[in-house]
Amino acid sequence: MRRIIDVSIITGALLGLGGVLLVYLGNPANSGICVSCFIENIAGALQLHKNIRMSYLRPELIGFVLGSTLMATKTRRFRVRGGSAPVIRFFMGFFLIVGCTVFIGCPIKMFLRLSAGDLTAIAATVGLVFGVWVGVRYIKGGFALPRDEELPRINGFVIPLFTFLLLVFLFLNPSFIKAGQKGPAAWHAPLPISLLIGLAIGAFAQKSGLCITGGVRNFLLVRERTLLNGVITAFLVALIFSILLGQFRWGMNAQPASHLSHGWTFLAMALVGFVSILIDGCPFRQLIKAGQGDVDAGVTTLGMLVGGGLVYVWVLGSTSAGPTFQGKIAVLIGMIFAAVVAMAFRKKKGGSQSLKLKATQL
Amino acid sequence: MLFPLLKGQGYHGEQIVDWLDKLSIAAIAGLTLITVGMLANQEMITRRHDNAEGVAKGGEDSYALQMEMDKKIYEEVVSLKEQGHYPEAMAKLETIIKKYPENSLSYVYLAQLYLEQGELRETIHNYRRAVEMEADYVDERTPLFIGNEIKKLVTEGREKFSREKALKPKDKEVRKALKDVYYLQSRLAGGCE
Numbered sequence: 001m002r003r004i005i006d007v008s009i010i011t012g013a014l015l016g017l018g019g020v021l022l023v024y025l026g027n028p029a030n031s032g033i034c035v036s037c038f039i040e041n042i043a044g045a046l047q048l049h050k051n052i053r054m055s056y057l058r059p060e061l062i063g064f065v066l067g068s069t070l071m072a073t074k075t076r077r078f079r080v081r082g083g084s085a086p087v088i089r090f091f092m093g094f095f096l097i098v099g100c101t102v103f104i105g106c107p108i109k110m111f112l113r114l115s116a117g118d119l120t121a122i123a124a125t126v127g128l129v130f131g132v133w134v135g136v137r138y139i140k141g142g143f144a145l146p147r148d149e150e151l152p153r154i155n156g157f158v159i160p161l162f163t164f165l166l167l168v169f170l171f172l173n174p175s176f177i178k179a180g181q182k183g184p185a186a187w188h189a190p191l192p193i194s195l196l197i198g199l200a201i202g203a204f205a206q207k208s209g210l211c212i213t214g215g216v217r218n219f220l221l222v223r224e225r226t227l228l229n230g231v232i233t234a235f236l237v238a239l240i241f242s243i244l245l246g247q248f249r250w251g252m253n254a255q256p257a258s259h260l261s262h263g264w265t266f267l268a269m270a271l272v273g274f275v276s277i278l279i280d281g282c283p284f285r286q287l288i289k290a291g292q293g294d295v296d297a298g299v300t301t302l303g304m305l306v307g308g309g310l311v312y313v314w315v316l317g318s319t320s321a322g323p324t325f326q327g328k329i330a331v332l333i334g335m336i337f338a339a340v341v342a343m344a345f346r347k348k349k350g351g352s353q354s355l356k357l358k359a360t361q362l
Numbered sequence: 363m364l365f366p367l368l369k370g371q372g373y374h375g376e377q378i379v380d381w382l383d384k385l386s387i388a389a390i391a392g393l394t395l396i397t398v399g400m401l402a403n404q405e406m407i408t409r410r411h412d413n414a415e416g417v418a419k420g421g422e423d424s425y426a427l428q429m430e431m432d433k434k435i436y437e438e439v440v441s442l443k444e445q446g447h448y449p450e451a452m453a454k455l456e457t458i459i460k461k462y463p464e465n466s467l468s469y470v471y472l473a474q475l476y477l478e479q480g481e482l483r484e485t486i487h488n489y490r491r492a493v494e495m496e497a498d499y500v501d502e503r504t505p506l507f508i509g510n511e512i513k514k515l516v517t518e519g520r521e522k523f524s525r526e527k528a529l530k531p532k533d534k535e536v537r538k539a540l541k542d543v544y545y546l547q548s549r550l551a552g553g554c555e
Binding site: 028029030031034037053054104105109172174181182183184186187249253254255256257258259260317319320321 | 401402494497498501503504541543544545547548549550551552553554555
């Protein structure tokens with residue numbers, strides 16, 4: 001037990017330190033690590049959208065997946081399982097990115113923004129915790145997606161191999177892969193450092209099972225603090241290094257890549273929290289699970305990638321001016337979709353009996 | 363690590379390597395080599411000779427072309443501005459905005475004209491419209507960058523409008539002006555957007 005706690009805290013520390021260090025070395029402000037922003041970058045690099053300012057194959061995400069694969073293979077925890085509501089998981093992945101893009105950041109970036117003094121992330125934190133709490137209520141109320149099952153091993157290698165292909169593209173730089181020379185895409189830490197940090201975080205996250213929403217969920221559900229300690233460590237380490245490296249700017253206004261529509265920030269991150277509980281993991285955790293052979297998480301990752309493209313094509317993402325109308329509508333649709341799924345997969349006590357009764361009445 | 367996947371390992375874990383497996387492995391290896399070779403040949407050579415220079419030069423060329431076109435469009439506005447005929451310059455700009463609604467430079471000139479007339483609120487508002495349309499104005503890696511000029515103004519604007527807000531907390535115009543200031547400051551701060 002003690003060892004698991006240590007790994008979780010080490011992962012948290014790596015996440016916090018990596019997030020701040022990558023900004024210091026060239027990543028966009030407050031975006032040292034952001035799964036949703038980086039997924040959008042990768043979608044742009046693959047030409048799933050045409051915003052060249054957001055097109056770059058981020059090595060950090062490649063590192064997360066491959067680090068997880070290497071660690072899982074080494075520790076014999078590469079287990080190929082899947083087949084649990086794949087289409088639903090795909091759309092959940094899409095809505096995860098919608099929620100993140102309306103807030104402008106994933107749960108990791110949320111605490112990185114908070115640790116850099118961005119007070120607009122408070123509404124996001126409250127929203128995320130609220131979303132997790134709603135998800136936990138559904139779990140307590142009998143929600144569970146169908147059980148996954150063991151699949152032939154080749155299934156588990158598809159996402160890691162696809163990620164490895166992206167790594168090859170990153171080094172070969174073929175012309176069909178776009179890399180923006182301006183905007184956030186042009187802001188990046190040196191490739192080897194980004195990749196190494198990604199690999200290290202991916203490997204430790206696989207070992208510890210660290211998940212931002214998972215930490216909150218475990219605490220709310222059974223008062224278990226292992227993962228939450230990792231999350232808190234990540235925040236504290238990021239806070240300390242933000243101050244030390246001069247990245248700390250306290251305030252609500254004029255923060256990089258942020259807006260003042262707190263209500264929509266709350267709702268967007270509530271959507272992320274809720275969806276993350278339903279599919280068992282935040283966007284970061286989905287990548288790590290996809291790397292360790294979880295085919296369902298791989299499907300979610302593909303949903304996130306498509307989402308990363310469509311949020312630009314459909315102009316769902318927020319700017320400093322606030323969320324767009326389309327973005328607000330997409331968050332609401334996401335909430336409806338998640339609630340319908342949560343209700344549809346509830347196994348209520350006596351449910352089968354009452355259904356039988358209704359059937360005989362018909 | 364991957365080899366067991368190619369050896370016909372079925373659901374029950376039996377290791378069967380028959381002639382079809384051997385043929386498949388040979389074909390996969392051959393196809394992989396051909397693909398990698400073709401990619402390397404096409405991409406490495408093309409990139410070295412055309413792309414690497416082309417992308418960078420292409421970017422600069424498009425900026426130069428746009429600037430040349432803009433010079434012609436705004437020639438009269440610049441001339442009127444230099445002579446101090448601000449109302450005439452603004453009238454000309456209104457015509458240009460109707461004709462070229464997507465050209466963000468109109469709002470930069472509009473902002474500069476308002477600044478010449480001491481209208482800080484309108485200056486900042488028009489810079490905001492320009493930045494909303496063209497993010498390169500606050501991107502120091504592009505030739506369009508005017509971030510330092512905007513930064514100076516928003517710093518001045520923040521102090522001025524914060525004071526005004528303290529005096530008139532319910533004034534909608536002051537709050538709108540402060541929102542413009544915060545927007546521009548957020549864009550100047552960078553981040554993933």
